Amino acid sequence: MLKIGVFGCGAIGTELCKAIDSGHIGVELYAVYDRHEQSLIDLKEQLKNTDPKVLEIVEMVKHVDLVVECASQQAVYEVVPTTLHAKCDVMVISVGAFADKKLLDTTFDIAKENGCKVYFPSGAIVGLDGLTSASAASIYSVTLTTQKHPRSLEGAPYIVQNNIDLDSIKGKTVLFEGMASEAVKAFPANVNVAASLSIAGIGFDKTKVKIVANPALTRNIHEITVEGEFGMFTTRVENVPAPTNPKTSYLAALSAISTLKKIADPIKVGT
Numbered sequence: 371m372l373k374i375g376v377f378g379c380g381a382i383g384t385e386l387c388k389a390i391d392s393g394h395i396g397v398e399l400y401a402v403y404d405r406h407e408q409s410l411i412d413l414k415e416q417l418k419n420t421d422p423k424v425l426e427i428v429e430m431v432k433h434v435d436l437v438v439e440c441a442s443q444q445a446v447y448e449v450v451p452t453t454l455h456a457k458c459d460v461m462v463i464s465v466g467a468f469a470d471k472k473l474l475d476t477t478f479d480i481a482k483e484n485g486c487k488v489y490f491p492s493g494a495i496v497g498l499d500g501l502t503s504a505s506a507a508s509i510y511s512v513t514l515t516t517q518k519h520p521r522s523l524e525g526a527p528y529i530v531q532n533n534i535d536l537d538s539i540k541g542k543t544v545l546f547e548g549m550a551s552e553a554v555k556a557f558p559a560n561v562n563v564a565a566s567l568s569i570a571g572i573g574f575d576k577t578k579v580k581i582v583a584n585p586a587l588t589r590n591i592h593e594i595t596v597e598g599e600f601g602m603f604t605t606r607v608e609n610v611p612a613p614t615n616p617k618t619s620y621l622a623a624l625s626a627i628s629t630l631k632k633i634a635d636p637i638k639v640g641t
């Protein structure tokens with residue numbers, strides 16, 4: 371049975387650990403890590419059947435087959451190279467870190483050299499399967515429009531640096547329009563999905579992103595339009611926020627769970 375290490379035990383990590391603990395995925399939850407001890411305590415209280423070891427990444431990779439990063443873009447710099455050098459596979463949720471081309475190229479090279487896989491789940495968006503298929507031919511444009519409640523955008527570097535008063539936003543307001551390369555740095559906890567789209571499609575410098583604050587919303591909305599040689603598609607998802615982190619959509623946690631199941635299962639459905 372595949373041994374899993376989960377790095378980051380917040381909204382997504384906790385749901386993933388609970389799903390493994392329930393026995394439905396067919397993998398073993400061997401180790402977990404979080405820099406906040408309380409997150410580990412809270413997690414362990416919710417596990418009924420397993421008692422994973424708490425191991426820092428350097429120790430974790432000595433014992434597991436696959437590490438799931440669900441911590442932060444900053445953590446990716448530590449977790450991904452360490453995991454791949456140890457010849458373990460890695461699933462990355464904080465995909466925005468890969469707007470750093472050097473990190474993306476190095477990751478590709480180390481993974482190839484060590485015969486490892488790097489998985490980027492669809493996360494909070496719908497349509498990555500279609501984009502992946504479409505990218506076997508020419509893609510002309512990829513556009514993401516993300517709408518969230520202003521509260522979900524709190525603390526983003528773009529909001530802080532531009533002194534944007536989120537409380538003063540009373541109606542639907544476009545806060546950002548630009549390329550994915552800038553968007554994932556400006557809103558690192560909000561549009562990692564723009565990074566997955568960029569990697570699957572036409573890259574960080576051609577994928578367009580619009581971020582809208584909308585105080586009327588109770589859900590996180592992501593709309594994607596792709597045009598290419600295949601034709602065009604649009605997708606729209608209205609995501610229920612994760613109960614413990616309004617920035618994150620519940621679907622992102624489900625996507626990590628399903629990707630892990632797909633890795634473990636002999637039958638793979640979808641592109």
Ligand SMILES: NC(=O)C1=CN([C@@H]2O[C@H](COP(=O)(O)OP(=O)(O)OC[C@H]3O[C@@H](n4cnc5c(N)ncnc54)[C@H](O)[C@@H]3O)[C@@H](O)[C@H]2O)C=CC1
Nearest residue numbers: 378380381382405440441442445464493494559562618622
């Ligand atoms: N790809 C996608 O579609 C999505 C990606 N995300 C990203 O996934 C990541 C996890 O999301 P959530 O679980 O909602 O976040 P969260 O904030 O609820 O949990 C993150 C946990 O990781 C820990 N952590 C952060 N940096 C760490 C480090 N350097 N070392 C050790 N522990 C660290 C924190 O203490 C926290 O407990 C975030 O980066 C988030 O922006 C979130 C939603 C969708």
Ligand SMILES: O=C([O-])CC(=O)C(=O)O
Nearest residue numbers: 494560561562563618619
């Ligand atoms: O969960 C979401 O709606 C999207 C998100 O936060 C991200 O991509 O970072």
